[in-house]
Amino acid sequence: MKEAVADRESPVAATAANTRSRHWLVVFFGSTVGKKVVMALTGAVGVGFILLHVSLNLLVYAGPATINGADKFLKSTGGWLWLARAILLGAVVLHIVTAYQLSRMSLGSRPVKYQQWEPVGSTFASRTMRWSGVLLALFIPLHVLHLATGALHPHFVPENVYRNVVSGFRVWYISVLYIFAMCLLALHLYHGAWSMFQSLGFNHPRYAGWIRPVATTFTIVVVLGFISIPVAVLLGAIS
Amino acid sequence: MNLTLHIWRQKNTRSPGRFVRYEATSVEREMSFLEMLDQLNEKLLIQREEPIAFDSDCREGICGTCGMMINGVAHGPRRGATVCQLHMRYFRDGDVLRLEPWRDKAFPVIRDLVVDRRSLDDIIQAGGFISARTGSAPEANSIPVPKSSADLAMDAAACIGCGACVAACPNGSAALFTGAKISHLALMPPGQPERARRVIHMVTAMDQAGFGNCTMHRECEAVCPKEISVSFIAQMNREYLRANFKEREVVAPTAG
Ligand code: HEM
Ligand code: SF4
Ligand code: FES
Numbered sequence: 268m269k270e271a272v273a274d275r276e277s278p279v280a281a282t283a284a285n286t287r288s289r290h291w292l293v294v295f296f297g298s299t300v301g302k303k304v305v306m307a308l309t310g311a312v313g314v315g316f317i318l319l320h321v322s323l324n325l326l327v328y329a330g331p332a333t334i335n336g337a338d339k340f341l342k343s344t345g346g347w348l349w350l351a352r353a354i355l356l357g358a359v360v361l362h363i364v365t366a367y368q369l370s371r372m373s374l375g376s377r378p379v380k381y382q383q384w385e386p387v388g389s390t391f392a393s394r395t396m397r398w399s400g401v402l403l404a405l406f407i408p409l410h411v412l413h414l415a416t417g418a419l420h421p422h423f424v425p426e427n428v429y430r431n432v433v434s435g436f437r438v439w440y441i442s443v444l445y446i447f448a449m450c451l452l453a454l455h456l457y458h459g460a461w462s463m464f465q466s467l468g469f470n471h472p473r474y475a476g477w478i479r480p481v482a483t484t485f486t487i488v489v490v491l492g493f494i495s496i497p498v499a500v501l502l503g504a505i506s
Numbered sequence: 507m508n509l510t511l512h513i514w515r516q517k518n519t520r521s522p523g524r525f526v527r528y529e530a531t532s533v534e535r536e537m538s539f540l541e542m543l544d545q546l547n548e549k550l551l552i553q554r555e556e557p558i559a560f561d562s563d564c565r566e567g568i569c570g571t572c573g574m575m576i577n578g579v580a581h582g583p584r585r586g587a588t589v590c591q592l593h594m595r596y597f598r599d600g601d602v603l604r605l606e607p608w609r610d611k612a613f614p615v616i617r618d619l620v621v622d623r624r625s626l627d628d629i630i631q632a633g634g635f636i637s638a639r640t641g642s643a644p645e646a647n648s649i650p651v652p653k654s655s656a657d658l659a660m661d662a663a664a665c666i667g668c669g670a671c672v673a674a675c676p677n678g679s680a681a682l683f684t685g686a687k688i689s690h691l692a693l694m695p696p697g698q699p700e701r702a703r704r705v706i707h708m709v710t711a712m713d714q715a716g717f718g719n720c721t722m723h724r725e726c727e728a729v730c731p732k733e734i735s736v737s738f739i740a741q742m743n744r745e746y747l748r749a750n751f752k753e754r755e756v757v758a759p760t761a762g
Contacts, residue, residue: 278625278628278631278632278711278714278715279628279631279632279634279711281714282628282632282707282710282711282714283632283707285710285714286706286707286710291750294706294710295746295750297713298709298710298713298746299679299681299709299712299713299718299719299720300709300742300743300746301746302719303719303720303743304743304747369719369721372718372719373676373677373678373679373718373719373721374718375611375716375718376610376611376612376677376678376679376716376717376718377609377610377611377678377718378611379609380609381575381578381606381609382525382604382606383575383577383578383604383606384575384578384676385577385578385579386725387579387674387725387728387729388674388723388724388725388726388727388728388729389676389723389724389725390723393721393722393723393724394676394723396721458722461722462721462722464740465722465736465739465740465743466722466740466743467743467744467747468740468741468742468743468744468745468746468747469740469744470737470740470741470744475737
């Protein structure tokens with residue numbers, strides 16, 4: 268027992284000094300709890316964006332005039348669109364940087380691994396958050412270059428969203444890539460859209476029981492909405 | 507029944523450990539898991555071998571001293587029970603079991619299955635004092651407490667500090683333990699005067715000890731012998747936000 272006891276500085280004094288000597292905001296954002304708040308708030312920006320994005324995408328079923336009109340309206344807002352893009356980019360960057368910092372701490376917290384460890388409470392989604400997150404981070408720029416700027420789209424027609432979607436998804440492997448990415452999004456959201464409420468401390472008994480079913484429903488609806496479009500193009504339902 | 511055990515043997519914190527195979531023979535169904543190990547140790551002593559070191563004290567599931575990983579699950583296969591309350595009827599003849607100590611940077615192995623959990627005490631100590639009237643006990647009902655708060659505080663206070671939550675967590679996080687300790691005082695009147703300062707210091711101490719951070723896997727909740735709910739982790743997060751952004755007590759210049 269003795270050797271583990273030796274040479275320990277007073278942790279209580281160190282903790283007090285740690286919280287006293289630094290600005291409270293530095294303490295807050297330096298803590299694991301503060302960083303989870305950043306994860307949850309930036310994740311919530313993502314959730315809001317995803318909801319808007321899927322709603323607009325589904326206008327594709329209303330025909331070219333509707334979805335192209337919606338696109339034209341968004342672009343006509345000018346500065347507001349750029350503000351929204353800046354917020355989104357900022358949120359994604361903060362989300363990734365914080366995820367990296369938190370993951371480093373967690374991965375360093377068990378220097379000697381278990382020979383055997385069995386999951387009894389976690390889900391596949393929760394255990395793959397880092398993988399789904401990193402792969403989504405790779406997918407996002409590809410998607411922007413493909414359907415937003417057109418740099419990766421061989422038949423890109425500026426200002427014709429409908430055409431670009433249809434001609435883009437006619438290439439089967441592009442559709443497969445998008446569907447795979449949306450499955451990753453499903454995993455990330457299944458855990459994240461529930462976990463963010465915990466991170467922010469929302470769990471009043473009045474609504475705590477609703478968070479899991481709402482997050483699950485949200486994930487299923489959003490992801491099926493996204494996936495339906497490449498499927499519809501491949502099946503020839505929209506052309 | 508007879509069992510094959512692969513047990514982690516490690517001489518001290520600095521030396522490397524390894525698994526050693528043992529046969530536990532004539533094990534009775536009524537024995538507790540620790541009694542099964544006692545029996546094996548007696549056999550080892552007779553053979554002049556070093557007995558297996560493991561922690562225990564009350565052996566009735568209330569002190570939080572015992573604990574080990576059994577086949578990759580903290581406290582073994584019985585839900586809501588410490589390893590001292592796990593009886594051999596949960597196993598079958600011929601079972602092969604792997605016994606490992608809790609593993610976390612903040613829980614160095616002292617010997618075999620015994621780890622140093624003082625980092626959990628450090629978190630409690632960082633929480634500091636509560637302002638309580640000393641002297642004669644006050645009249646019992648002079649401080650009204652809502653029944654729902656008393657019940658919740660009782661649930662949180664059930665934590666025995668065994669460390670299974672940390673051991674089971676893929677992130678090596680102590681959020682369930684810390685959340686339970688923060689919540690049980692935050693929910694009761696005597697915990698109010700130092701409420702903000704306490705959560706800030708306890709979260710700082712938790713981070714300082716080298717634990718990982720909670721990503722809500724809920725492994726802790728599943729292995730906790732006292733079935734502490736992860737809603738206390740949400741409460742810790744809420745308390746921390748409240749202390750930083752709502753509570754007006756001057757938090758910064760006070761030592762804990
Ligand atoms: C499509 C955009 C994304 C959305 C909508 C999103 C959403 C979320 C949400 C809501 C959370 C839960 C926050 C919490 O637990 O407090 C979360 C957690 C996380 N995200 Fe994302 N995320 C996105 C992209 C990414 C990317 C690109 C990464 C890349 C590294 C990433 C990595 C993580 C990690 C590691 C966590 C923490 C794991 C956990 O809490 O279990 N996410 N995400
Ligand atoms: S929360 Fe449960 S598992 Fe964690 S230390 Fe307390 S009693 Fe043990
Ligand atoms: S020895 Fe006290 S809880 Fe197991």
